[in-house]
Structure formats: C-alpha cells, structure tokens
Amino acid sequence: MTPTEPMIRLEAVEKIYPGSDIPAVARLDLEIMPGEILVLVGPSGCGKSTTLRLINRMIEPTSGHIFFEGEDVTNVDADQLRRKIGYVIQQIGLFPHRTIAENIATVPRLLDWDDDRIESRVDELLTMTGMEPSIFRSRYPKELSGGQAQRVGVARALAADPDVLLMDEPFGAVDPIARDRLQNEFLRLQAELKKTIVFVTHDIDEAIKMGDRIAILQEQSVIAQHDTPEAILAGPASKFVEDFLGAGATLKGLNLMRVREVEVDDMPTVVAPTSREQVLQTLDSSGSDWVLYLDEKRMPRRWLDRRSLDDVEALSGAGREVNAFVEPEDTVRDALEIMLHSTAGVACCVKPDGTYRGVIRLETLMALIADLQRQERDKQAAVAAASS
C-alpha cells in the first residue's frame, strides 16, 4: 500500500432496498485517506447512515465494490471484516449484563487474545479515555453517566486497535456541554492515534469541528461537496450546500478556530499556600480588581477581590469559584458558549492537565468575531462587484 492509497474506497456502491425503486444510496464513489476524519453530513434521510453501514457491510450493497486497504472486501466474511473495523453508534449499545472491562474486551475475545493481553489492553484504554481502571473496570453499564458510557463505547471500538473507526452520530445522545467535552477529548485522542475515521452527523457545526474533510450529502447519498471545512465555508459548491450551511458562515468559522490560536491575556495570580497580605499586595501592584487564586497544583480555583478577603478564614473558600474553563483544543465557539453559560465574561484557559495558562476575555472574542464579519462582508462585496 502506497501512502497515497485510500484506506477505504467505495466504487459505484449502490443500495436499493427490496420493494423500492429508488436507491437509498445511488452509485456512490468515495475515498477515505489513511489518518483522516471524514465527516458525512446531510439532512435526515439523505442516506448518510446507510452509507456508513455499507462500509462494514452491516448493510449489503446491491451493487458496486468496497475496498479496504486496497483489497476488495465486498464478498469476504462480514464478521471477520467487522472485527477489523471499530464501530460506534449513537445509542452505544453497551452490553448491560457485562462489566465495563468485559464490554471493552469484546473484540479481543472474538480474536482469541490471551487473558493477560486483554487485561492490560482494557486498562490502557480506560486510562486513555480518562476513566480510572480500578474504579470502572468492574462496573456495569447502568452505573455510568451518558458521557462515561460514550467513552466506554469509544474504548470498546478501539479495543483491538483497528485502523478504521466508523462512528454514527456518536455524540448525539449527550447534552451539549458534555458533547463539547467528548468531542475535544476525541480529537485529542485522534491526534495521537491517527485512525482513519468516518463520522456521520446531521449537525454542520459538529462536522466543521470534527472533520479533516467533509462530504455534504444530499438525497440518495449524492455528494454535494467533498472538501475541507475551510474550503466548504469559503466556497459552497451549490445552492444546496449554501442552504445546508445556513446563515452565519462567520459564526460557523468559530468552529474551526481553536483556543490555542487565540491570544490569552495575563491575570495577576497568587499560588497556594499564600496569605491575605500577599493577595492585597498583588492587587495593589497590578492595579487589577481581581486576582486569580491557584491551588498547589497550579489549577485555578477562586477569583478574589478586595471585598472577598473580609470575614473569610481560608482563601480557598473566598471570592467566587472559577467555573469557566477552556482548553487549547476547544473551539472558539466552545469558549464563547462556556463564557455565556458561566456569565463570567472571562474564561480560564488551562492546559490539558488542568494547570493555568492564561485567561480569555469576552472582549477578545467579540473583536475576533467583528473581524471575521468584516472579512465576510468584504468578500461578499467583492463577489457582488465582480458579478455586476
């Protein structure tokens, strides 16, 4: 396999359900390159899930060929094929009668790995997805929150280290805040793992955030546009794509920009253990109204001002709790949402390990949006001028 050969290639794949004249998927050609996240996005009923399920032959194509690492797998044993492809669905489908460890071990067991290898792999995956093995190994799915179940679902799909991961609206069933978290975690994981991923969603914002490339599908899984998110936002190929992107392409662009690209501001800080005098001195010398209190591990804990220092025993309980955190991998849109939720107008930017990096002010983001909008207006004016 040469590096430029696609990991997965669909060639004139068609699916016509029995008793129907109209194909659900009509002669689709699609290439998915190694290590990329390809997002299939489109309105409901466009056949995006069907397309995904054709790849691991959960649905058998009526005609056409599917190639996996250059090999035609249209007619190989489907069960054997699926063990080499990770699969995550929206409802996750964890096995309720099996522990988390047993759930994750599903494919390795099917592949007859020995017990020691399975055990260490399970622990590795739990750690990788941010779940303490000693706590979660022997729990049952009913004891998990939605976000935890979703992490286990991803860990289970990754268990036998497949090169390819198919994900069907994997974060669709969790609340928006948890979804942002899961998306960011997943992107961070993917930066290490470099899997080839096909990701289905109906949410264009999620598509822009997650995709290295996006295929926008219209009815019968016809590709309306297949390109990077930047290119699609900059130049929608058709009226359909334009409509699907919807209004406010500028704001969509916020999904593309990461917090690490935004300038962070400094904030006067005090690090525990510290004293009232130290805080007052920092307030005086910086001229700021607020000072950020970091704990021993340099994690931001409290916002302190002069007033909050009165009648308080411990600084760790004084002032206001820090509740708006953003990480470098968060999109600017995430950051904006987090700020609006916390009503703080300023968010603490932390490194992945939770330690303090700087703060992002609402003003910074507002300026950024205004800037993007100005660019958008200029571009439209240029287009209008060129066409008149």
Add this chain to the structure above:
Amino acid sequence: MQGLQSLIDYMSQRVDLIWESTLTHLLYIGSVFVVGTIIAVTVGVLVRHRPVAREIALGIASVMLTIPSLGLFVMLIPLVGIGFWPPFIGLTIYSLLPIMRNTVAGLSSVDQAVLESARGMGMNSRQRLWRIELPLAWPVIITGVRVSVLLISGIAAIAALVGGGGLGDFINDGLTRIPLPGSLEAIWTGTLLIIFLALLIDSLFLLFRRATTPAGIR
C-alpha cells in the same frame, strides 16, 4: 382437630409410600422441566425472527394447552402404553406454552442497539445468541419455566389415572374409596403434598433466577 389428627395418623403410617409417590411426582416435574425447556426454548429461538412461524408455534402450543389432560393422557395410551410415558408426554406438551411465550418475549425485548453493536463488532449470529440474546432474555425465560413447572406439578396428579403413579395416587385412591374410612385423609394427603411441593419448587426457582441473572441486569 380430630380431622387433623387422623390426617397425621394416616400420613405417619405411610411414610414410605408417600416418599415413593413424591419421588415419582418429582421425577415427572424434573424430566418434563428439562425436556420441555429444551424444546420450548429451541422453538422460541428458531421462530424469533419469523413472525408467521412464531404465531403458528405459539398457536399450536396454546391449542395443546386446551386439551383436557385426562383425555390427552388416555389418548396416548394406545401409542405408548400405560405407566410413565403418557403422563410424561402429556405434561411436556402442557409445559411448552409458558416457556415458549416467554422465550419469544424475552428475546424480542433485547435492545436493538445492543444487537446492532454486537453485530457491528463482528459477533456472528450464534455468538450473539449465546453471549447476548439468551443471557439478556434469561430472567424472562426462567419466569416462563417457573410458571410452567407450577402448572405441571398440579396436572401431574392426573398421572395416577393412567397408572403413572405420583402423588395423584393418594387422591385417586381416596376418590374410589369414598365414603370408606381414610378416603378423605388420602385425598388431603395428595392435595396438600402437591401444593407443598409446588410452593417449594417455586421458591427454589426464585432463588435460582436470582443466582443466574447477571449482576448488570438485576
């Protein structure tokens, strides 16, 4: 009080006989439980994805349950003779419906997403059945088995009428000797022991269900 005393006297004089009849009764229940469960669960599994076959199988099992037990046992005599076999076959036929119905219900209650993910990870249909579907349907299936066993432990009393023995012997014996002394005591002995046996088996099943239901779905 006098009645109770005479019942106790009656029973204490016949401990060996009671013991033997109870064992015969248990033999019916035990063998029918095993064979009936195997047949009904197998059929239930085979028809689970075939709506027409499912309705036919459940329909036949329902009709069988409406055949009067005495009639059924007697009809079997020309085919298999008297003794153990007519009651065994008849009781097995009666045991099918509750188990089959619960097997079908249990299997169809398994979450589609769970089956989808099992299939998507490369479990073949046999692996899905043994590792996912049956364990998840188990609590419902075992409840059907329990109902079935209670049902047959009562009907098994009829075995006595076709020479099959069991605790029904006491009832039969009492009935034929009414109003001679000891006839009522015989009927009471048979009836009470059957009820006692049924309650005992029922509580054993509760324990068994609890012990065999996977912790995650308890």
